[in-house]
Amino acid sequence: xxxxxxxDPAAVEIGTFLPRAPEQVWxxxxxxxxxxxxxMPSVGFAAAEGTHxxxxxxxxxxxxxxxxxxxxxxxxQLTLAWVDVRAPRxxxxxxxxxxxxxxxxxxxxxxxxxxxxxxxxxxxxxxxxERGWRSGLARLADLLDEVDP
Numbered sequence: 001x002x003x004x005x006x007x008d009p010a011a012v013e014i015g016t017f018l019p020r021a022p023e024q025v026w027x028x029x030x031x032x033x034x035x036x037x038x039x040m041p042s043v044g045f046a047a048a049e050g051t052h053x054x055x056x057x058x059x060x061x062x063x064x065x066x067x068x069x070x071x072x073x074x075x076x077q078l079t080l081a082w083v084d085v086r087a088p089r090x091x092x093x094x095x096x097x098x099x100x101x102x103x104x105x106x107x108x109x110x111x112x113x114x115x116x117x118x119x120x121x122x123x124x125x126x127x128x129x130e131r132g133w134r135s136g137l138a139r140l141a142d143l144l145d146e147v148d149p
Contacts, residue, residue, distance in 0.1 A: 026075035
């Protein structure tokens with residue numbers, strides 16, 4: 001995985017190479033049962049533009065994530081609007097997942113924007129999201145090792 005916060009300090013930008021076909025990576029991003037295994041459970045998710053859904057967090061978590069599917073270009077791009085509705089001042093943080101074939105695998109680029117890093121809470125949220133995405137993408141890689149192509 002690579003990232004360069006110098007590109008846009010207000011964005012989370014992480015690229016990773018996955019030694020799997022783009023179609024297999026796409027399945028893990030868009031099939032609810034697989035998405036749950038590397039990210040979190042969802043209620044109402046479908047990879048269809050305009051779909052509104054929730055990511056369900058463990059009991060007692062301070063956040064609640066409401067999303068809308070903004071863009072679906074199978075098997076290359078999935079874009080969501082991501083809002084923590086329990087935040088004191090909820091902000092909309094677009095999340096873009098881009099899938100590209102590369103050599104004998106796939107390059108996945110995750111970009112999450114919309115953070116106001118002049119706001120201390122949003123800067124902390126941005127940094128927490130980057131840490132969370134790094135561990136989530138590691139879980140995604142592990143899942144792809146377990147799932148049949």
